Amino acid sequence: MRIIRRRNIEQDDWRQLPESAAGAEVLDMLVGERVIVPLSALQRNAEAILCRTAPTGVLLRPADDVRELEPLLDRLCLVAIEFPAFNEGRGYSQARVLRQHYRFGGEIRALGDVSRDKLAFMERCGFDAFVLRPGESPEAALEAFTEISLRYQPAADAAPTIGDQRAAPGA
């Protein structure tokens, strides 16, 4: 599968497991593989999952409480945040909490109803990987990141705000 990661198009080998498959037996078979498990499965099998040697990620759904992830984050390489509908907006706040309150340094990927016109805001909130919905061209979507080159408010990205630019010498 091709995804956008840090504004590049890359092949992706993470395997997303449904709730029912995230038990210990399946995980034993996937010993060397990168897997993403739902938060509820992770909480149920925390020890088995977090002791894996291969990288592990978690899937956060809109109604999941991002605060429950805090104690687990240093053993996770990836948080996938799901957008089941185009209008769903909780994931933006979940990503900011992960990046800015918990200082999560791993990958935060957006998946679900993810399309070009949402990518720039997602990136500003801390997402660095994007699984576009079927039918969306990753090449065309890359243009979205540079459509608006300025920003008023601080967020989870490092780019200077308009306020920073105004205060800069010579501005």
Added chain:
Amino acid sequence: MYQYDEFDQQLIDERVAQFRGQVRRFLDGGIPEEEFKQLRLRNGLYMQRHAHMLRVAIPYGLFTSRQLRTFAHIARTYDRGFGHFTTRQNIQYNWPELEDVPDILADLAGVQMHAIQTSGNSVRNITSDHLAGVTADELEDPRPYCEILRQWSTLHPEFSWLPRKFKIAVTGSSVDRTASLLHDIGLQLVDNDAGERGFRVLVGGGMGRTPVIGKVIREFLPLVHMLSYVEAILRTYNLLGRRDNIHKARIKILVNQLGIDEFRDLVEKEWERIRDGALKLDRSGIERIRAHFAPPPYAPVSGDDLDFSRRLATNPMFAAWVKQNTRDHKVPGYRIVIVSLKAPGVPPGDMDADQMDALATLADDYSFGQLRATHDQNLVLADVEIRNLYRLWQELARAKLAAANIGTLNDMICCPGLDFCSLANAGSIPIARQINEKFDELDYLYDLGEIQLKMSGCMNACGHHHVGHIGILGVDKKGEEWYQITLGGSAGYDAALGDRLGAAIEKERVAGVIGQVLQVYLELRQEDERFIDTYRRVGIAPFKERVYADNSTPEYRTGRLAATA
């Protein structure tokens, strides 16, 4: 007023280009209809009953003659020659073609205006006091804080997909002209006991189908923490607000469901994490914005203007206009002029392109080239020298903008209703016309004194009927338009929701019933008591008796009409 710098300008120019691309991709089939809807809404573009509607922001209501001329140009070039000023300091155009909208937005950007976030589930245009900076009752001009909020909220990456729309109002006066208690967030400039300036913060107010008066979440918030606190409220709401039911998605529902104390705990906990971070304002930054709102170069005059006094004494029409449509200014020698957009026979808030051009010239000639839009759908020339009032009045009259009816029954708030809006259940504009026609005697209107009549064509309450001294709500009854009357609402610091008078009434009877209500008031009022004060003293019973006594047929008592109450 605030002037864009190169950064502000570049950002809105890029936004126009982005939307142009989105329109092109939509027309080429590259964006699904439902998704494009969400994108266009965040650029102020609705699909209405007959056509698209474009809502343009007038941040905190302040605009220039040059911007007004651009409104006129847009009305002529892309619409049917007029625009409609709304209750939230916006102007709407009802007939633009989708293909033209990027050009309209580019024209607006050319005069430092935009339509960003005037709709959609995002932070809407920040509204404020239309008399900011010119009244003696003001603690501090709230508009610099509005501009800081405007910039912070514009294209906010986290809060562009909220559960529902989000409205913020800021007031700095002892008289609340912003309806701050009826906003998702109301910010009231106050001083604490130590003499420090800050905000009282209210949350969870709103109208719509579940009207709620805002609750105090923080009695005193230092100025420097304005953005961090608002962001903490928004984040809490974005994570926890309901998304399963559009009618239960506003923050007021969340606040009521959790209770203000629990909601406050969540917000304060979030705020503790971010209060001293990048959102903290610094004094010099506030000062920099404040400098944009410095008073114009007034030429204060003491003593009476003899010509003005003579005109007042000899021209009763001019005197009536001065009494109704002008207000005290804090600078001697000046008055505030309210330009009525409530001329009889014209839908409230409507203005045609020629009137816009004429008023732009008058703003240049008499009021430093600036104007304000009010939340009751009028315009303001805030800084008029008293010696110029007579000439201004004559010229306003030539443009049909001098109806001397501000604050009267005919100065009503009215949504577009069934004539334009796809949500409406009933007409509003025809009812406004009916009332205008019945109450066309100015002396009677002046005798009635201050009455706020507010009318909505459906329960979404764009016409603020809940907080009208008299409220009228259009409802659909088996395909017919019926009207529910409420009495006793108020939008100020004494905010109150109106009480229902009784069963809904037929369209033809609305003005007649209003006449009965007013008759009861005239019979019961003591001395100069306003309608609202009489109502608060005597309650709803005498009004109810009068209106429904005449209709006490069996059909009304037991039939389907009573069931509409």
